[in-house]
Amino acid sequence: MKLLGMRFALCGPRRAEDLALILKKQGAIPLFRPTIQTVLAEPHTLEAQLRKFAQEGADWVIFTTGVGLEELHKQAEVLGLWEEVRSQLQRSKVALRGYKAERALRRHGLEALAKDEDGTVEGLIEALQAHSFAGQRVFLQLYGQPAPRLVRFLREQGAELEELLPYRHVCAPEADLERLLEEILTRQVDAVVFTSVPQVECLLSYAREQGRLEILKEAFEEVWALAIGRVTARPLQEAGIRVWHPQTERIGALVTEFAALEGPKAAGP
Template identity: 35%
Template sequence: MSGLTGRTIALAAERRSEEINTILHKKGATTVHYPLQGKLSTHEDALIKDVETLIFERFDLAVFTTGIGGRTLTKAAKDCGYEETFIQALAKTPIASRGYKTRHWLTEIGIEPLLTDEDGTMEDLIDKTCTTRPGRTFLQLYNQDDTTITQQLEKTSTEVYTSQPYTYEPPEEAVVTALADVLRKRQVDAVMFTSKKQVENLLAEDESAVVSACNDNVTAAAVGTVTAQALFDAGIQTVIQPPSQKMGAMVVALDQYFQANPKT
């Protein structure tokens, strides 16, 4: 019997939620959905500027931190008739890539990165990047302006051009409050996160209650090292994290955890 049979799982993810719902239901679990990522927002003028800059200016290294960022820039290039030229420019530029989703995007457009992370974190990738001491660096930022990453690259690069292809609008306040309340009342057996942003949005609502619940009898599960680390940093002691950064693998890991800990 599956360890998830009869369990209630809260999902904080919005993208591909139907896929993970199906997997969990086949395992006998009930799911409740609280999308915490927020709505993706892009700015066309800034995207076109970033695309043209990468095409028409020379960079010694281009650092891509998320698959969404890479895909958003590629779509912007396509929309303004630059897709082929954009991909050609990328092919001529040494690439540093963080995360399997970013590498998957690069594979789709036929590009092999020069540098990749070992553990899904920017820290590992930046360490490798700084050893190359690039001249001009194109840096695709996360959702938020990460000044720490920019400053680290500026120490070894002659210039760092920052691109922020997208931002996330805050999730609906009622949704965040509802999930925090469910956790406070211990009405779910586990809560699944697929991004650091989801963790941050929930902790901003009531960090102490969330941490208390996840250290009591609500199990936290995360896809990716960065997501898991955000939970650990908040003080959550146990986080179920699969070796593969995929949602299907997270379900398997959670199933195995509950089989080994049936009274949890």
């Protein structure tokens, strides 16, 4: 086993247990080191928005994450509104970002009129440019943090926009970020696994605030920075950090494709 004894710091709170199980089967040692926390929206705020949508619908609904759609579904079920919400979705034009959102949409028997090609906001905006939004009512499900470029595009096109934030990402407590940073700097971990952009941003922001971003970048010359895919890899690359990601954006592929590299433990990044 090429991963035997390697220590992997897992930065994502979601599906970390699944990833840990796959790593253990390869003989690796997973360490839970979340760099973010997910905070659900205030129930009364989301309820008001769901009731409004169930009653009035919209011309367009845009989903930017699968988990966001599932959270809306869950809350609508609790409120007894799901059938009305689903009926309104069937009447609306639907756009989405990413394969996870598409998969979640299909689970509910719905199809998208517009979708990105690469899992990015830029790709979604490009897909939306073929459609008119002047005077259109648009419900936009955000993905845990603001999306200023997407919001600006829709408003510039004349959309009447309502933003839904079923959950938001906040950085992990400083003590948790400090522990992970120290483990990377002292080479106590062999690899750090990022499965979303906010996970990357929180670690880099903390290192920058502490004046240790440059030595963190140096540490990543010996410690592997692993990303679930191209979108997650981008902020690492922009920071000057060498990063590896699998061809297939799945947690299983991340482990198996990495394990298949020639001598990952001996060679380093």
